Amino acid sequence: MTFSICARETYRDESDIVQTRFGVAVTTRLPGVGRLCPFVNEHGAVATQSFVNVELGRKGVEYLADGLAIEDALGALVNADDGAPERQLHGVGADGAYTFSGEECKDWFGHTSGDGYTVAGNLLTGPEVIEATAEAYEASAHDERVDVIDDPEGSAPLAERLIDALAAGHEAGGDRREDQTVQSAAVRVARTEDREMTSFYDDLRVDATETPVADLRETYDLAVEGFRSAIARQEDDAEARSASSPDSHARRDAENGDEDAANGETDDA
Numbered sequence: 001m002t003f004s005i006c007a008r009e010t011y012r013d014e015s016d017i018v019q020t021r022f023g024v025a026v027t028t029r030l031p032g033v034g035r036l037c038p039f040v041n042e043h044g045a046v047a048t049q050s051f052v053n054v055e056l057g058r059k060g061v062e063y064l065a066d067g068l069a070i071e072d073a074l075g076a077l078v079n080a081d082d083g084a085p086e087r088q089l090h091g092v093g094a095d096g097a098y099t100f101s102g103e104e105c106k107d108w109f110g111h112t113s114g115d116g117y118t119v120a121g122n123l124l125t126g127p128e129v130i131e132a133t134a135e136a137y138e139a140s141a142h143d144e145r146v147d148v149i150d151d152p153e154g155s156a157p158l159a160e161r162l163i164d165a166l167a168a169g170h171e172a173g174g175d176r177r178e179d180q181t182v183q184s185a186a187v188r189v190a191r192t193e194d195r196e197m198t199s200f201y202d203d204l205r206v207d208a209t210e211t212p213v214a215d216l217r218e219t220y221d222l223a224v225e226g227f228r229s230a231i232a233r234q235e236d237d238a239e240a241r242s243a244s245s246p247d248s249h250a251r252r253d254a255e256n257g258d259e260d261a262a263n264g265e266t267d268d269a
Contacts, residue, residue, distance in 0.1 A: 002028035002037060003121025003174065004047040005133055005165050008092040009141065009158060019193040020094065025162035027185035027212050029123075029175040034186030034205030039091075041065055042192045046074065046091035050105045050122045053081060056089050064093050074098040090118040108176070114138060119165075125173030136168035137161065159189045159201050163217050170213045185212035187220070197234070200227045 004026035013019050022045040024038040039046045039057035044064040048057040056077050063073035070093030078084050078100050085104040090111055091097070097118050099111040109122035112130050119134045140161040156164075166185065175183075189202040201223035206215045 002026055002030075002033060002049040003119070003124060003129055003133065003166075003169055004037060004049060004090075005117060005119045005137055005162055006045040006047055006091045006097075007117040007137060007141070007158065007162060008045070008094075008097075009116060013193050017193075019191060021158050021189060021191045021193075022092065023158045023162050023187065023189040024091070025159075025166050025185070025187040027166050027170065027174070027183065027216075029177045029180040029183045031182050031184050031208040033184040034188075034207060038186050038188045040188045040190045042190050044070055044091055044093040045188075045190075046089070047120065048087070048089050049120070050088040050102070050109065051083060051086040053083060053087060056081065056087065060089070060091060069093060070096050070098045074100065088120045088122055090120045092116060092118060116141070119169075121169070123175055123177060125176045128172045129169045129174055132172035133165045133169035137165040140164065157189075157199070157201065159187050159199075159204070160220060162187050162189075163213065163220055167213045167217065181210050182208055183210060183212040184208060185216040187216060197231065200224075200230070 006024045008020060008022050010018055010020050022040050024040050024045040024047050026033050026037045026047055036052045036054055037047050037049050039061045041061045044061055046057045046060040059077055060074050064070060070091060074089055074091060078089055085102040088101045088105055090099040097113045099113050099118050099120060101109055101111050101120060105122045108124045108126050110127055110130055111120035112134050114134060117137055119130050121130055142155050184207050186205040201220050204216060204219050204223060206212050206219060209215045
């Protein structure tokens with residue numbers, strides 16, 4: 001019913017400390033995929049799909065937070081799941097990746113993985129959907145850069161690049177059920193970095209639309225615009241507070257005093 005991508009990237013923050021970002025993006029020809037399939041925290045990203053078992057995603061990221069390797073965490077969940085033959089489960093952890101497609105998933109289904117990412121899908125037009133999604137992500141993947149908007153080097157935040165990867169898979173054919181027009185998409189990103197301000201564009205959903213990936217990209221663009229506005233407002237407030245502080249008044253008084261002295265003016269009559 002869906003196809004999705006999970007990714008892990010390391011980078012250096014503004015203090016030159018190595019950090020990790022995780023992301024997952026998903027789309028399907030059903031409503032509300034964002035509440036069922038994508039799971040992410042600062043320890044990993046997981047997607048559960050094809051006769052979805054939400055507990056596989058929820059427990060998957062919990063196990064990663066407990067320190068389990070992703071192969072152990074997701075492998076144990078699949079082994080304990082009676083419905084495993086109809087499931088797809090994949091994701092990335094701090095180290096390693098995991099992909100699983102049960103033999104009873106509906107054609108076309110399959111998965112792939114590369115350096116720091118996994119892609120999986122079912123009920124697709126063919127393997128070209130998975131291939132196009134993976135190729136688009138690989139072409140844009142970057143390490144060692146701070147993941148921020150307006151990067152002077154032209155790199156984009158992970159959320160944007162994951163949406164673009166979905167767009168490539170959608171363009172290649174996507175979900176084959178063309179009679180189901182109500183669709184959805186979602187993207188989620190988490191980081192080990194403790195940022196002063198949460199990025200508004202890192203957790204977005206389009207729950208019911210006929211153009212899910214395009215609408216998710218438009219939502220992302222609007223979220224980025226809102227984030228820019230919030231930062232500008234924060235900077236203006238900080239500047240206003242600085243201008244009204246006692247130290248600022250003292251500096252202005254001192255400067256005015258210097259100017260009066262230079263002009264031969266004193267308070268004595």
